[in-house]
Amino acid sequence: MFTQFRTFFLYTLLLSVTKGNTDDFVNPMDRKLLGMEEKLSHLRFYWHDILSGRNPSSVTVIPPPLNSTTVFGLVNVVDNPLTLGPRLSSKLVGKAQGLYASTSHSEVDFMMAMSFGFSEGKYNGSSITVLGRDPIFNKVRELPVIGGSGLFRFARGYAHLTTISFSPKTKDAVVEYNVYVLHF
Numbered sequence: 001m002f003t004q005f006r007t008f009f010l011y012t013l014l015l016s017v018t019k020g021n022t023d024d025f026v027n028p029m030d031r032k033l034l035g036m037e038e039k040l041s042h043l044r045f046y047w048h049d050i051l052s053g054r055n056p057s058s059v060t061v062i063p064p065p066l067n068s069t070t071v072f073g074l075v076n077v078v079d080n081p082l083t084l085g086p087r088l089s090s091k092l093v094g095k096a097q098g099l100y101a102s103t104s105h106s107e108v109d110f111m112m113a114m115s116f117g118f119s120e121g122k123y124n125g126s127s128i129t130v131l132g133r134d135p136i137f138n139k140v141r142e143l144p145v146i147g148g149s150g151l152f153r154f155a156r157g158y159a160h161l162t163t164i165s166f167s168p169k170t171k172d173a174v175v176e177y178n179v180y181v182l183h184f
């Protein structure tokens with residue numbers, strides 16, 4: 001039965017090769033060939049959104065175009081430090097690069113689109129990308145992890161966000177990120 005199946009398989013393979021199928025550019029692969037084994041990791045770091053001072057890590061590229069209490073339409077571009085502890089002076093583990101935009105008329109809700117580029121230890125050069133909605137006044141928010149690179153290839157999972165501090169005057173904020181990610 002198995003031999004028969006194999007003969008049939010080889011025959012179809014041969015046929016598809018000789019016929020030059022247009023979908024030949026996609027091939028099934030044995031994941032063991034890449035030494036791939038799926039892992040689950042929990043990352044915890046602190047995201048510093050610094051708008052004040054001479055070297056802000058977060059800049060408003062589009063101010064809110066309307067007189068809106070939810071700053072609807074605002075767009076900020078960020079290159080925010082990610083640290084091991086909640087203080088900015090604690091060890092830097094990477095940077096969050098991307099942007100956020102206020103996308104709600106009814107609450108302060110930011111659409112976040114960022115890649116976390118890590119710079120520490122064996123994770124130096126690897127990254128995780130998140131995309132999703134962040135209603136910033138909720139105690140805990142959840143962002144989907146939509147991908148990754150390097151040691152985080154094929155990443156999927158989620159991030160839980162909790163605001164540690166926010167200054168209404170400067171708009172500076174520190175947010176704790178707990179990221180749960182499946183990757184290879």
Ligand SMILES: *[C@@H]1O[C@H](CO)[C@@H](O)[C@H](O)[C@H]1NC(C)=O
Pocket residue numbers: 067
């Ligand atoms: C903005 O809206 C508030 C009330 O929502 C109003 O008091 C204020 O005058 C408005 N400002 C401008 C510049 O339209």
Ligand SMILES: *[C@@H]1O[C@H](CO)[C@@H](O)[C@H](O)[C@H]1NC(C)=O
Pocket residue numbers: 119120121124125
């Ligand atoms: C991370 O990698 C970059 C480029 O490969 C290197 O310049 C840098 O020193 C590394 N950082 C750490 C903390 O190992």
